[in-house]
Amino acid sequence: MIETFANRYTYVLVAALIAIGLYILIASPNMVKKVIGLSIFQTAIFLFFITAAFVEGGSSPVIDGDGLYASPLPQVIVLTAIVVGVALTAVALSLIVRIYSEYGTLDEETLREVRADE
Template sequence: MIDLLTTRYTYVLFAALLVVGLYIVIASSNLVKKVIGLNIFQTAIFLFFVSAAYIEGGASPVIHGEGGPYASPLPQVIVLTAIVVGVALTAVALALVVRIYSEYGTLDEQTLREVRADE
């Protein structure tokens, strides 16, 4: 068990980030904290993709003439695209949070539900 944790530590880190991000999204009532939790969750998914694509001793598929296993660049391309999309979604989410705060004066989810129910 210890050997598995020391050799596959990125998967342990992935699981820890996933649980922390999910907990923040579920347990927090503050909208900014929810956005931060989503970013942590998203980072865990990125780590999982990169860790799963890693090949011990893998060579770049661009270099010809080298033998051995080749690492696929596709997961890195997908993660790079997801990072760009994630940054854009974070910017939109934070802009919405700023707009909600200026309109209602609070970022607490329960208070917002009460205010919306009174309207």
């Protein structure tokens, strides 16, 4: 069993990053920390896609000849997801700046109380 983890250590890292990201999303009342947790979670998913697409001894599918080839599709999907993730993070942080300038707080519970009083 230890040998399996030694060969598949990236899956253990993915599981740890997913757990950390979800914990930050759920446990933290601060909105900036929630965005950081979402970013960690996204990074774990990207790492999972790249790890799952790895082919031992695989080469680029552009070269002619016989052999084992790795699909470039997961890499393309991850690159697209990275761009979308950066855009999502930028929009979320800009909304957080706007919320802070309007209400003066980043705490989720305090924001709910302020909104309920209006």
